Amino acid sequence: MTQPVTAVSPAGTPDDADLSLMLTIRAFELKLLDLYGKGLLNGTTHTCLGQEYIPVAIEGLLDPRDHVFSNHRGHGHYLARFRDPAGLLAEIMGREGAVCAGVGGSQHIRRDRFLSTGVQGESLPVAAGVALHLKRAEPGRLACVYVGDGTFGEGAVYEALNIASLWALPLLVVVENNGIAQSTPTARHLAGSIAGRAAAFGIDHHLIGTSDVAEIRRTLEPLVARVRSRSTPLVVEFVTRRLGPHSKGDDTRPAGAVQALREQDWYAWCAAACPGRFPRLDAEARAHIDAVAAEVTARGPSRWVQS
Amino acid sequence: MRVAENLNTALAALLAREPDLYVLGEDVVDPYGGAFKITRGLSTGFPDRVLSTPISENAVTGIAAGLALSGDLAIVEIMFGDFAALAFDQLLNFASKSVSMYGSRLPMRMVVRCPVGGGRGYGPTHSQSLQKHFVGIPDLAVYELSPFHDNLAVFEEMFARGEPCVFFEDKVLYTRPMGVVEPPFSVAVSGGVARVSLDGPPDCVVIAPGGVAHRALAAMRSLLVEEEIACTLLVPSRLYPFDLPDDADADIRAARRVFVVEESTAGGTWGAEVAHVVHRRHWGRLAQPVTLIHSAGGVIPTAAHLERAALVNESTIHSAITEALGG
Numbered sequence: 001m002t003q004p005v006t007a008v009s010p011a012g013t014p015d016d017a018d019l020s021l022m023l024t025i026r027a028f029e030l031k032l033l034d035l036y037g038k039g040l041l042n043g044t045t046h047t048c049l050g051q052e053y054i055p056v057a058i059e060g061l062l063d064p065r066d067h068v069f070s071n072h073r074g075h076g077h078y079l080a081r082f083r084d085p086a087g088l089l090a091e092i093m094g095r096e097g098a099v100c101a102g103v104g105g106s107q108h109i110r111r112d113r114f115l116s117t118g119v120q121g122e123s124l125p126v127a128a129g130v131a132l133h134l135k136r137a138e139p140g141r142l143a144c145v146y147v148g149d150g151t152f153g154e155g156a157v158y159e160a161l162n163i164a165s166l167w168a169l170p171l172l173v174v175v176e177n178n179g180i181a182q183s184t185p186t187a188r189h190l191a192g193s194i195a196g197r198a199a200a201f202g203i204d205h206h207l208i209g210t211s212d213v214a215e216i217r218r219t220l221e222p223l224v225a226r227v228r229s230r231s232t233p234l235v236v237e238f239v240t241r242r243l244g245p246h247s248k249g250d251d252t253r254p255a256g257a258v259q260a261l262r263e264q265d266w267y268a269w270c271a272a273a274c275p276g277r278f279p280r281l282d283a284e285a286r287a288h289i290d291a292v293a294a295e296v297t298a299r300g301p302s303r304w305v306q307s
Numbered sequence: 308m309r310v311a312e313n314l315n316t317a318l319a320a321l322l323a324r325e326p327d328l329y330v331l332g333e334d335v336v337d338p339y340g341g342a343f344k345i346t347r348g349l350s351t352g353f354p355d356r357v358l359s360t361p362i363s364e365n366a367v368t369g370i371a372a373g374l375a376l377s378g379d380l381a382i383v384e385i386m387f388g389d390f391a392a393l394a395f396d397q398l399l400n401f402a403s404k405s406v407s408m409y410g411s412r413l414p415m416r417m418v419v420r421c422p423v424g425g426g427r428g429y430g431p432t433h434s435q436s437l438q439k440h441f442v443g444i445p446d447l448a449v450y451e452l453s454p455f456h457d458n459l460a461v462f463e464e465m466f467a468r469g470e471p472c473v474f475f476e477d478k479v480l481y482t483r484p485m486g487v488v489e490p491p492f493s494v495a496v497s498g499g500v501a502r503v504s505l506d507g508p509p510d511c512v513v514i515a516p517g518g519v520a521h522r523a524l525a526a527m528r529s530l531l532v533e534e535e536i537a538c539t540l541l542v543p544s545r546l547y548p549f550d551l552p553d554d555a556d557a558d559i560r561a562a563r564r565v566f567v568v569e570e571s572t573a574g575g576t577w578g579a580e581v582a583h584v585v586h587r588r589h590w591g592r593l594a595q596p597v598t599l600i601h602s603a604g605g606v607i608p609t610a611a612h613l614e615r616a617a618l619v620n621e622s623t624i625h626s627a628i629t630e631a632l633g634g
Contacts, residue, residue, distance in 0.1 A: 101410030110409035115376070119400045125366035126401060129373020129381075132329075136355070137377070156396075159366030166361070307412045 012212045013273045016281065018056050021083070022213075023285035025052040025076045026267060028085050029244070031289050032075075032092065036248050040297065041093060045106045048076040050243035051176055053266050055080035055146070057216040058174055061224045062144060067130045069123040069145040070116035072107040073176070077146055081114055085292045095299040102302035121147070121154025124173070128160045131169035131233075140228045142170040150181025152190055152197065164233040165201040171233040172224060178242035183252050198235040205235045211266040241265060310454055311481035314345055317458035318382065322353045325380055330357045331367050332384030332420075342386045343422055343481055368394035368419060372402040372471075375415040380466055387433045388421030388475060391441075399444055402471040406446035414469035415446075418462065424477040424518055424570055425602075425618050430609035436518070436570040436602075439577050441473050442547045449547040449577075452476040453517025454485050455494060455501030456544045464499070464544075475546075477518025477570065488524070491531075500552045503540040505531070508561035511628060514541045514581055515568040519619060523568050526624035534629055546577055551584055559585070563594040566628060570619050573604035600627045 014022065029047035036045070051073070059080040062068065070077040078088055078099075087099045091109060094102035099111050107118035117123050127145040134141045151157060152175075164171045175194055179186050198205035206223055208216055220236060227234045241261040245251035251258065262268060271278045308316075322328055330349055332341065336359040340347030350357035360367045364385055371381035385391045391398075398419065405413050425434035441449050450465060450472055452458070465472040488494045494503045503524060515523040520542045530536040539558045543549065559565060565585050567578035582597035603617045 098410070100408070103410045104408050108404075108408050110405075110413070115409075117401060119396060122369065122396060122401050125369025125397065126373040126376065128366065129370035129375075130377050131373070132370060133374055133377035133379055137327075143373075156365045156369065159361070159363035160369065162361055163363065163366055163370065167358075304410060306407065 012215060013270050014053070014056075014213045016277065018060075018213045019270060019274070019278070020281050020285060021056050021080060022052045022266065023282050024083075024085065024288065025056070025079050027285045027289040028075060028079060028089070031293050033244065033248070035293065043105055044247045045092060046073040046247050047244045048073050050241040050261065050265055051178060052076050053211045053213055053216075054174065054176055054238050054240060057213045057220075058144065060213070060217050061220055063141065065113065065138065065141050067113045067115070067127065067134070067141075067143040069127045069143065070109070070114065071120070071123065071146055071148065071151070072116075072118050073148065074107060074109065074116040074146070077116070078109060078111075078114060082111065085289060086296055089292060089296045090299065090302065093296060094302050095296050096302055097296070097299060098302040101304040103304055120151045121156040123147075124157050124160035128164050128169055128171055131164065131171045132167065135168075135170055135231050139231070142172050142224075142227050144172040144174060146174045146176060148181065149175065149177040149179065149186045149190060149194065150184070152194060153181070158197075158201075161198070161201045161203060161233070165203050168231050169233055170227050170231045172227050173233065173235045175235060175237040176240055177237050178240045180242055180253075182246045183250070194235065194237050203233050203235055205237060208236060208238045211240070211269070308485050309481070310452065310483055310485055311343070311345055313485050314452065314458045314476070315347060315349075317462055318346065318349055319352065320459055321462055322349060322356060327378065328356060328380040328382065329371070329374055330382045330384070331360055331371060333360055333362055333386045335359050335384055341384060343478065345420075345481070346384060364390050364393035365397055368397040369401065371417045371419070372397055372405070372415065375402070375417040375471070376405065376413075381417040383417070383419045385419060385421045387429070388423035388437055389432050389435050391419065391421050391437055391473065394419065398441070398447060398471060398473065403444050403447035406470045412469070415471050416466045416469060418465050418472045418474050420474045420476060422476045422478050424479060425607045425614055426479050428609055428611055428614060431606040434607040434614070435572075436475070436477070438475050438516070438546055438569070439571050439575055442577055442580055446470045448472045448545060450474045450545050451516040451518060452480055453501065453520060453542050453544055454480060454483055454487070455496055455520070455542050456499070456517070461544055475518070480518060483521060492524070492527070497554065498552050499544045500555070501542040502554065503527075503542070504558075505537050505539075507537065509537045509539040509558055511536065511562045511564040511566060511632065512539050512541065512555065512558045513566045513568060513624075513628075514543070516546055516577075517542055517544070519568050519570055522619065522621050523624055525621040526628065529621070529625050530628060536628065536632060538628070547580065549581055549584055551588060559589050560592060563592060564631060565589075565593065565597045566600055566624075566631070567597060568600045568619060568624055570602055572602045572607070576601055595631065598627060598631050600624055
């Protein structure tokens with residue numbers, strides 16, 4: 001591991017570094033919705049409001065030489081890995097300094113060993129291919145792929161899980177089960193369970209219900225170590241919450257239902273548990289993102305040199 | 308040497324030379340060696356890099372893309388090219404897109420091999436020629452197996468492009484000999500295009516990919532003997548992006564008549580793309596628009612007599628040319 005498992009903060013709350021990163025991702029996503037509201041962003045975006053702790057916890061278990069595959073809802077995955085809100089915002093806004101020259105936008109980003117794609121389920125076979133490479137060329141490294149509950153509607157998921165199990169590939173599948181696929185609740189798009197589907201392929205599955213980053217890492221560290229040492233796939237399913245709309249203003253859930261999710265949100269929980277440091281770190285994160293947004297918005301357009 | 312053996316030898320040579328090359332596909336390992344035996348012997352020589360896969364064209368193509376993303380090389384065999392439809396998302400939305408959609412060029416060295424074509428009675432879902440469906444995709448090149456192009460050189464060229472390639476192989480070619488042309492015709496290969504010609508200026512130019520080249524040649528022979536019509540045949544290895552070779556200009560200027568032959572069913576054909584290129588370059592000097600010769604519009608039937616009637620063949624080509632020439 002490049003980062004040791006962090007010591008438990010009082011009442012199981014994240015330490016300052018983790019909390020600050022979670023708050024930075026939260027501030028970034030809120031800023032995007034704000035910029036959209038003002039008509040300053042082109043296209044679409046999918047925010048990870050409510051799910052920020054997952055990539056923060058997972059990155060603590062990854063090595064920079066591990067590959068990470070992200071999806072349409074990938075800002076948190078990118079920020080947890082690179083802590084680069086300016087590069088990401090420039091990419092989303094098509095400004096100078098964009099990670100991918102503004103070609104990929106919100107959901108098609110590649111940097112070092114991080115890659116996101118916008119088609120559901122497509123990245124799992126690709127990640128399996130990278131895992132096949134790693135198994136032979138760089139034993140001990142893994143391919144981590146983030147998917148949602150909705151992704152389990154795609155056949156590519158099962159083709160890839162089958163091969164990953166048959167060929168014993170070091171593939172870590174992180175499922176962010178936020179209970180909803182765009183507008184369709186999980187109960188109406190997924191028969192059986194994700195655990196049952198992993199079991200069908202003989203793949204270990206672990207369910208995570210907490211949003212306590214340190215506890216998540218403590219639980220997963222030995223399981224992820226096994227992915228590396230035994231070169232076997234693992235499915236980790238997070239029971240999480242999507243607080244925002246699917247993309248911009250397309251949330252059809254009743255206000256009461258969203259409010260109930262907000263009450264379970266890590267943000268509310270951490271604010272209550274850390275009355276001293278939370279307001280300070282939150283203010284710092286928001287100020288940082290405000291400054292980044294002002295600076296990036298003032299930049300000239302990105303330039304794409306086609307070769 | 309037969310075409311299948313040339314292809315098999317090329318794959319073996321590539322595996323020996325490229326330590327990071329994988330060959331993936333359904334039933335490709337020995338002793339079966341692939342449905343058409345093109346991979347026979349490869350897994351015995353390279354057991355850790357020639358892998359039989361489940362029936363999962365989507366995932367296998369995605370795995371090849373993952374290997375390419377990691378700097379490896381990958382060749383996928385789709386058992387019947389018709390099933391490339393199941394891999395289309397990976398080719399269209401991931402492998403080809405990755406070359407440029409991340410803002411800087413990302414080499415993706417992978418080839419998807421697709422045995423295609425009819426004439427063997429396999430029926431509507433195992434006899435198609437899907438080339439046209441892969442034409443026009445940015446950063447995806449389309450090649451076709453040909454008896455006039457050594458496969459080792461073709462695969463070297465495809466990998467050197469640094470972008471995904473789909474390699475179509477007309478199944479009827481496997482058992483045919485490489486590169487044989489009977490006099491009075493002679494063949495010369497230059498810049499990836501084989502030119503089969505007679506001495507003297509031609510009356511028409513026929514452009515045909517490898518899979519139908521022997522049918523075009525047979526028609527050219529009967530046209531010469533029965534009608535005294537002289538044709539030059541151009542067989543490109545790369546179908547898309549399509550470039551008209553410079554030395555074809557003299558042929559087209561002399562003949563002023565161009566025909567494009569392919570086995571695809573009618574509608575949205577590769578030939579239409581070729582015709583556009585020819586028209587742009589030669590419109591003012593053509594005697595007539597480029598003539599497209601292809602299979603009938605409709606499914607490809609199983610019964611031999613019905614299949615024969617649907618697919619482009621020597622007599623289809625012969626009559627299309629005599630008709631266009633006012634014969």
